[in-house]
Amino acid sequence: MAPEVTERDAAATAAPPPRGRAVRRILAGRESGVLGALLLTVLAASFLVEGFATGRNAGFLILDVAAIAIIALPMTLVVITGEIDLSVASTLGLTSAVMGHLWVAGLPLETIVPLCLVLGAVLGAVNGLLVTVAGLPSLAVTIGTMALYRGLAYVVLGDTAVADFPPAWTAAAVGRLPGTDVPQVAVLIMVLALAVGVLLHATPVGRSLYAIGSNDEAARFSGIPVRWTRLWLFVATGAGAALAGVFWTLQYGSARADNANGLELSVIAAVLLGGVSIFGGRGALPGVIGGVLLLGAIRNALQLADVSSDTLNIVTGLLLVASVVAPNLVARLRERRPRSGVPPARPRTPDRPLRTEES
Template sequence: MGPEVDTPGTPAAPAAGGERTAAARTAAPARPSRVSALLRTREASIIGALVASVLAASLLVDGFASGRNAGFLVLDIAAIALIALPMTLVIITGEIDLSVASTLGLTSAVMGQLWVMGLPLETIVPLCVLLGAVLGALNGILVTVVGLPSLAVTIGTLAMYRGLAYVVLGDRAVADFPFSWTGGATSRLPGTDIPWIALLIAVLAVVFGLVLHATPVGRSLYAIGANDEATRFSGISVRWTKLWLFVVSGTVAAGAGIFWTLQYGSARADNAFGLELSVVAAVLLGGVSIFGGRGALPGVLAGVLLLGTIRNALRLADVSSDVLNIVTGLLLVISVVLPNTLARLSERRARPAPPS
């Protein structure tokens, strides 16, 4: 029996081991498709926009590319980055916490009042962290136990916590904190222009990232955001999970309040007024869905840096603070409208064409 000859248009039968070779040929394109899919993600788009913004600002804005300015940029976004970490988890579950800036302000006011009363900062700091946990727990109880919507609850506590800050400290500013604390808050890592707070943010980002993307807890957060009723029937305690997220959010906001007070060397009731807008804008800009169930922490960090880069470049270009607020609000609107518009366009393209 002679050797088999392939004829045009007729597939040749695979020889011994041909199944494995054919499978290898079939599986070979998998790697490029994964890469292309990764490049099409929202996170990749934000990282690309961040790189483009940094390059444009470096070329067009005097002083932006200096190491000194990089240090100022990190200090400027530090509080936003800290609060954005737990905010990401909260929004992924389909909730929101708009009281974070007021929690920061109340923490700063209490910190100043306790200092005026003569308590040492070694005692004041843990008390303020505990205060943040209590404020977050109040939000969580109203949402999970009472059953109120988090948007309404945290709008209410936003006003209440800020009002309490004025009750505690009034219009005064406490600014006689020891330099060992205020100077330490803005000190740089040895041999660099990068403040030490960047290292803390990086460590916390790794912790939150591992919890969200590499543990059953993180998978449950996505499940809650997608369908909390189904998640509840699967045995996950939706109520306790959300409650603890609000506690963590309040605790981190209080920590940001302590850093804010020491960074600027002043405890005031109006500290970080309106900061919640920047935090939510950064989180949504980073690809987290306002409806819950979708998002990733790397995209959020890129969103924080993108927002900080734009605001820093505009400040160096002598743009007014009113314009900065307009830009922040515009980015917030875009981060909500654009994903929904793209999703609707994708759905329309996926629909089968009507019969002719």
Template sequence: MSELKRKLAGWDTIIIALTVVVLVIASLGVPNFGTSRNFTFLVLDLMPILLVALPMTFIIVTGEIDLSVASTLGLASSIMGWLWNQGLSIESIIPICIIAGAVLGALNGFLVTGLGLPSLAVTIGTLALYRGLALVVLGDGAVADFPFNYTGWVTGTIGGGSIPNVLILIVALAVIFGVVLHATPFGRSLYAIGANAEAAHFSGIRVARTKFWLYVVSGAVAGLVGVLWTLRYSSARADNGAGLELAVVAAVLLGGVSIFGGKGSLPGVLAGVVLLAALQNALRLQDVSGQALNIVTGALLVLSVLLPNIATSIRSTWQRRRLRRAATV
């Protein structure tokens, strides 16, 4: 019973319950929020955040971070537009963009694990570097004449209903990442690295190699999202995805993943993504400005770090008081 109570009091359970409450309130109180058409837009809005948040969860669990994901997305979009102008087919361009993202992630991984540089400083640097390269590749213009069978699939729905096609991809990747993190020795090793990297190394875990490949996967997924972003808006631009890294980190931390590593769950992250996307969607339907949306995202980022620490402190205080009462009996 105590184990059940502990799980119910966990931050991921709280954030899942809060997400349900927000969805219910928004459906009842915000015009058009609960419509099937808006559901499609909501899924399309949360798609880039959720997909990028999957490998980001793994990275933050190990105690590292990747702030270059949005710039990787933008560079992949620029490469896609440039290659399309050169006459390559979409079928050839998509894997090239994913591989390009993986290469960019590998550079991050090498700088962090090979040279021992702090991931925060490295990925802030590559955030600027990759965005600059995107401008070099495509300039400040846009490429917009992509084939409709691809753009239509990304924005379309299954059988013409209300379930977006991209939800299939979202669910498939979420299941794969969830199983890897929570049901495999590799996933358990990530928590061990985040809790104590030195102890994990002495227990036989290849810490540097593990972190390196996490950055490679993060880059590859960002490259894939760059393709999906481009096809959704039918526009390849160097500034695509600008600022997305803030929303991704906010969603991951809001979902209960500790910024210091070693703690967190993927269900909590998924709930955090849905909560963030639902709040932004509801505010847009209420004609709230983009600046206000940025304020909300920033506030959630602060709260996502602050509230779990407050909850942990309160829980520790209760436990100490209970132990003292038990000792006096």
């Protein structure tokens, strides 16, 4: 006698998997939803907000989100592994303060910029060591270093501002490509995005990041160096924040200890809006780029409509909450909905015996 087969098993075995499932999954994913929301936002703002649909304003929008995009790229990798770094804005501020201090001390910017990048990598390594070696949760660690690095920025530069950087450098930070309204920094962002995208989606390293975020114990048993991987990701995030700090300082022509205060919320909101799961193991870089642009488009439209900065912070907070709550609601709705092609199991009763096959 062959093993007993239930009606559900038989139906599931007989029904072939639907074709085009991968395509439908991509079209129904959060990444496509974010890109669709970005398109709707741009269209609505173009009709409703005066001055939005101009090339000059598009250039300003890119400049406005450039620092967020630079930090969001390595932050995406960190969040995919199930960790988070809330100290990035403070790292940016400390980098700006050190940059101003070294400039006042007489060092050339050709020397200052590499030193600032090394500083950011060291600050990221401190976070990484506390998480991977000491075994502390990244949320608690980076909340602490967020306050620590911001405090060190005030120790380095105090309440003063350094604003006499060479015009050639400040002009290059906000300069446009010849004959266009596209800022030059867009090229840097595209190169970094391409590198991170290839790493995440086309290499074994990227697959290991998803494995770590899904189940770090299983990833460790499969031979993935979980600790080292997370450590280097924190180093990359610190270096990215330092690069954003250099750009921020030159963009606004001012080195201050309070530069980019609160920017970490915008970075996290953009990453989560882009479809990266806060619990790790899920997400794609195109969605993150869409999240950065969506956040920037909304803020830019509200600024053109003379909305106060407090309202902009409220909108950012609402988007951050929505990006965390919405995936959970969608997942619960999907769990309640029966799977297509598989009829619900019928209760076993004496009047209706299960079908069996005789050998």
